[in-house]
Amino acid sequence: MTEVTPLPESPVKECSRCRQTKVRSDFHKCTARRDGLNSWCKECAREYQRAKPNGVCQVDGCQRVTTMGSRKCDPCYAGAPPLAQAHRTRGMPRYDDAGNRLCSDCLEYLAVAEFGVHSRVPDGLSRFCRPCARVKNVRKKYGLTIAEAEKMWASPCNICGFFADGEMVIDHCHDSGGVRGTLCHPCNVSIGHFRDDPALLDKAAQYLRRFPRGQASQDPPEQTEVRHAPRARGWSTHKRRKSICP
Template identity: 30%
Template sequence: MRDGLQAYCRECSAEYYRQRQEARGKKVRVKVAVPPGHKRCPGCSEVKPHLEWELSKSSSDGWASYCRECRAERNRIGYFKRKYGLSPDEVDALMAEQRGVCCVCLAAPAEHVDHCHKTGRVRGVLCFSCNAALGQFKDRPDAIRRAAAYVEGNAWKPTLVAPGVYQLPS
């Protein structure tokens, strides 16, 4: 209007906007009163104190968009999707298929997705120690077999056959 005021009050304008959006098939979030020092998380729809939020220089209020818990879960989902192409349900299915136990040591809980570094194919879910051990052996079966023989007491002592050529024990 000429006087700088709107024709309708704020509440009526908000209601009109909500009706138009719903007519277009979109959902409008109901405004929730948030006390000072708190913020509403769009992930869990809870109002939480600022202590449960990460700082963010890029946001207008200085706090992250999602609370710490929701942000961690979103990051976990994104990581598995980016790195392995797995959804959370597929990761849970892998763990359930192994009954939550590492398939190498059969003792520790399986929490880490193991994959072939050459092909990227997911092999299964391992405990931290077994997954790290396979990584240290660079997924080389021959090195893993020699390590197993060494642990079982069969010392790995190659025999020099020719200069630079060693014969491995059978």
């Protein structure tokens, strides 16, 4: 492979558009070029950008007109919703003088304890506070608003009727993603172990009816065929097990 020899650094450079010789500070940086500077000067690049036709803002839900060929309109860059996440916190420090952290969604400085853990963020904390993260998770995972989710969390279990504030979960189909109802944690884990298969639940019910509560069979258990259970998506178990159900 041929090595690229860098050009000797010169205090001036000629713009390839206006053909004027200017100092290096009049050019934008460009690491792809051998001299590290753009071929056009800043003034020519600015004029070319302004001459671009207007377009439509590409932020989801925004139909404002853009200028100078920009992908986003001025309100979206300035912070008016709808706005891309990367531009909402532009220029805002991550921590204030009191040590509170900035939430990238509500744009408020809150205590560090109000944020969850995130290993991919440099400081190890989530960019969103816990209430904002809960709203985003409900919308992304279940397709519900926070009001609809709060109503389901305030409902008793659809299987056993148990209710405890703060312990109810939203059950959904792992194949289609549709919400099915509200369950308590034991019921939700139980149907996950049965791989959401009604046939296995019926067999389990028949098995329990053979032995009333407090009694056990004195006969040796019947031998059934042993086969590997399929690894279904959403099967809430910590390891692969063998099923004794034919």
